[in-house]
Amino acid sequence: MFFNSLAFAIFLPIVFFLYWFVFNKNKSTQNALLIVASYYFYSCWDWRFLFLLVFSTFLDYYTGIQIEKGKSEKSRKFWFWLSILVNLGFLGIFKYYNFFASSFSELLNTIGVKASPILLEVILPVGISFYTFHGLSYVIDIYYKRIKAEYNFVDYSLFVSYFPLLVAGPIERATHLLPQVKVKREFNFQTAKEGIYQIVWGLVKKVVIADTCAVYANAIFDHYTSVNSLSLILGAVYFAFQIYGDFSGYSDIALGVSKLFGLDLLRNFNYPYFSRDIAEFWRRWHISLSSWFRDYLYIPLGGSKGGIWMKIRNTFIIFIVSGFWHGANWTYVVWGFINAVYFLPLLLSDSNRNNIDTVQLKFNFDSVRVLMNIVLTFLLTCVAWVFFRAKTITDAVLYLKTIVTNGNFSSQYLDNERYNYELLPMIALFVLVEWNNRTKVEPISGRRSMLKLAIAIAVIIALGTYSDYKEFIYFQF
Template identity: 60%
Template sequence: MLFNSLSFAIFFPIVFCLYWLTNRNLKWQNTILLIASCYFYSCWDWRFLFLLMFSIGLDYVSGIKIENSKNNREAKFWLVLSIVINLGFLGFFKYYNFFIESFSDFLLNMGLKVNIWLLNVILPVGISFYTFHGLSYVIDVYKKRIKAERNFVDYSLFVSFFPLLVAGPIERATHLLPQIKVQRKFSYENAVSGLRQILWGLFKKIVIADQCAIYVNEIFAHHHGLYGSTLVVGAILFAFQIYGDFSGYSDIALGTARLLGFDLLKNFNYPYFSRDIAEFWRRWHISLSSWFRDYLYIPLGGSNGGNWMRIRNTFIIFLVSGFWHGANWTFIVWGLLNALFIMPSIIFKTNRNNLNVVAADSLFPNFKEILMMGFTFALTVFAWIFFRADSVGDALAYIRRIFSFSLLKYPQKDVLWLVAVILFFMSIEWFGRKDNFAIEKIYLDKNRFFRWTFYYILIGAIIYFSGEEQVFIYFQF
């Protein structure tokens, strides 16, 4: 069930009404949300609902066993058991074929040909996300950051809450479980804010991401015969496609959760206005970046131990981040490139230089900020080529074609209308860059005519560009 589908437009109002009709009974509210979440997930493939429930049951039991352990050795046993089984399932479904094919290719290069057995299974939707939900929970219980949850319904809802189930944000038990366990009251202001964020998310997905995808798919599929200038256009459009697609999903998820009285973690913070790569990664997929920081980078030693330790740990988290995104060498190269791009700021300790909002005290950025944002965006777009390409060979061929004499020719694709739409979109993002989402406060201080005119422009664009439902990119991860 897609957020941008008719089925969700029917599903959510029903859940919303049932949920708030029982607002005096927390147990019923949580039960309704859990049933709705199970149904939502089963719409993808009901068979994988059993895998989700097994993962939930494993971590629920492990959390209690860890807390009740008589000594650290026993607690560590349950922690390791949970981590190994969870990562084992993730590795089996997501990475088995990758490792087998890579090993076979290695042996073939050594002159040995072997017959391999590949799996013909569908990757369970959202497995990377709900696995990380469970892992953070058992680790937090082990570290005594949170008490083990005894209520199975509440814990199950924490892992399977439908707005974030299939593509995040990756929530923490320390943040979401306390909200699940307290009575929620309907707030008109929060509901309006949630609807505004859903509207902006749908605009990002349908008007920006899906329209960019039409050109991106064609350009990347036929890159061998296109001008270098056209390939540059394709790479830039993909940057806006993946941003509109993923941040659009996050906006819809956060807005939907707010309509139900929940506050989810912010996942994007205007990343394309970053002045260096370090700032970009503080603003892009924030819940994943912070997860790797807290559960991998810091346990590895973080920034302690000098530059060598910082460099080593940075490379590890970026390579793991790349591998988390998919079982393909393209994602690993993408992660490696971002690690290389961020290295100067790690070595010279400038990675914390740009913590404030760009042009915080002015309407427009200065010349230096424009150059810094442009350079950071160019590096990001270059890395996105590997993320989007089907193979490393295709990505290298794409890049070689860019740096040919055809780069000076006029692009073969007429995308001026789409450029105008993207400029409109980024203008709204720029003027709303200090808020939680771009249209959180826009026109709220104006009269109703201006406010609703703006809403109708967005709604009209969404309806006009709506067509066949397009799956969100991050569902494959």
Template identity: 75%
Template sequence: MFFNSLTFAVFLPIVFLLYWFVFSKTKSSQNAFLIVVSYYFYSCWDWRFLFLLLFSTLICYFTGIQIEKSTKERDRKFWFWSSLTANIGFLAIFKYYNFFAVSLADALSNIGLPSSPLLLNVILPVGISFYTFHGLSYVIDIYYKRINSEKNVIDYALFVSYFPLLVAGPIERATHLLPEIKLKRSFDFEKAKEGVYQIIWGLVKKVVVADTCATYANAIFDNYTSMNSLSLILGAVYFAFQIYGDFSGYSDMALGMSKLFGLDLLRNFNYPYFSRDIAEFWRRWHISLSSWFRDYLYIPLGGSRGSKLKQVRNVFIIFVVSGFWHGANWTFVAWGFINAMYFLPSLLLGTNRNNIETAELHWDFNSIKVFFSILATFSLSCLAWIFFRANTIHIAFDYIGKIFTDGTFTSQFLQNQRYSYELLLLVLVFVVVEWNSRFKIEPISGKYSWLKMSFCLLAIIALGTYADYKEFIYFQF
């Protein structure tokens, strides 16, 4: 059940009405209803994986209590590592086993020892990377005595399985979401209105921007050998806007839906394509994942403490692991490695915390520097996205090589497709709207908001009718 489907357009209003008119008397009834709805929502993908979600939930719930009540450090470590092993083990089996089996077989074949790997005929459970990280952060925080274990199994299960964030985040923290879940919510019209605006803007990002760009990005990447330099550059740019519109659009919809139910989720995107360097980009892109790896991997490894060599090691570890988190393919590892290389100069020069405030442009010389810094950072990101999108590392290098060696910059591809030059105008308009919305909660709020919302709905209907790409990219992670 996709957020951008007609089924969900019926599902959400029904849940909203039942939540506030039937189950709003107590916190317990609100949470019990939401957990039932969340399990139904997840079972619509594949009901068999509901048992995996339940098992992961109960493992973390039970071990969290055992860690807290254990008086001996040996027992605390036993329950802690049992929980981590179980959760990471399931993630490894479903997401990474076949990748490692094939990679090992290829390595053996390269040294003259051919083998036939034993592969598992399983599909990747939707959202497993997200709800696994919910549980891991909860157990880790209990072990290090940052929080107390949650005794109410319904409240904890809702924290892990809350349907707006279940399949593609944001990756929530128990320190943030559980306190909200444990309070009775009262209907707030202004918050609900903000939620509706945010849902609609998320749909614009997904249906109007991402799905339209996907039509071109997919065609260019699938036929890159016959494309010229201009088309290949546009393919990388379109994919950059596709993945941003797709993922940030989902996050906006998740945050907006939560406001309808009186809950606030963590912000996941903060206009990353207006970043002035890669360090700033990663403070603004997929914030919940970046901060997760910072708090639970980078800092425990030593973070920015110690020698420069150790700092460099830690940076490469978190970027490569972050890439591998996205999928079982060497292209994602390469994407993480490239971003680590991008980040390295900022680390070595100590400039990685330079651009904290949101970028602004004025009519002065410094703004020229800001503009070209943003353009350079976006270009580097697009170059890295090629590895993220390509099926193999060889194709990614071939794609990039053709950009620099073909040397033809005619509108070879655009003139043969619908919305040809209009797509460039659409992207430009989207960039302008995003730039003007950097200090707002959501772009279509404020003066004439209903008029803006009506325009957005018309765009969703008009362009959504012709979109060829419907699924969310991050559902596969």
């Protein structure tokens, strides 16, 4: 069930009505309703994988209690590693087994040893990377005594399976969401209104920006050998806005939907394309994942407290693992490696925390420098996105090489159904709107919010007529 589908447009009001007008006696009945709704929501993808979600939930619930109750460090470690290994084991089997089997087979064939890998004919369960990380952070926090174990199975189940964040995040923390789950919610009209605004803005990003950019970006990347330099550059730019509109749009819808139920989720995007360096970009892009790897991988490895080689090692580990988290393909690993290379000079020069405020521009020379830094950061990000989008590393390298060697920057017509250069003014308008509202969670709120809402809905309807209700990109992760 997609957020941008008719099925969800029917599902959400029904759950909202039952939540506030039928099951509103206490938080337990509200939570039970949300669990049932979440399991139904997930089963719409493939009901057979519900057992994975339920098993993962029970595993971390039970091991969390055993870790807290453990009378010896040996006992606590046993339950801790049982949870970690089983969770990562399921993730590895479903997401990475075929990748490693194929890669090992190719390595053997390269050195002259004939090998045929035994591959699993399984599909990737939707959202497995996200709900697995929910459980992992919960168990890790209990082991290190940052939180207490949750003994109410219904409350914990909702924390793991809550449908707005179930299939594509944000990656929640027990310290943030569980306390909200454990208390009764009261309806707040202002919060609900903000939620609706955020849902609509998320749909603008998805339907108006991401889905329309996807048409042109796909045409370019799928036929990159037959188009010129200008088209290749535009293809990279269009994909940059496609993935931003797609993923941040999903996150906005998730946060907005959750506000309708009186629950606050972690913010996942904070206008990342206005970043002045790569370090700032990663503080603003997929914030819940970046902070997860920072807290549960980077800092335990020593962070940036050790010597220069430890800093370099930890930086490359966190970015490469982050890339690999996105999918079982070497292109994601290279994408992570490239971002580590971008980040390293900032870390070594101790300037990775220089830009932590909201960017401001004035009519002076310093603002020209800031603007140039924003453009440069965006261009570097687009280069890395080529590897993220390409099917193979070879495709990505040839794509970038052709931009340099083709040398043809003339206007080129592409034989696709709709949209070409008409996208550029639409993207420019989108950037202008976001820039003007970069200090807000989403642009529709504030003065003349109802007029903004009406315009946004009109644009969604106008361009949504041509939308194929495309799947969200991050559903495959």
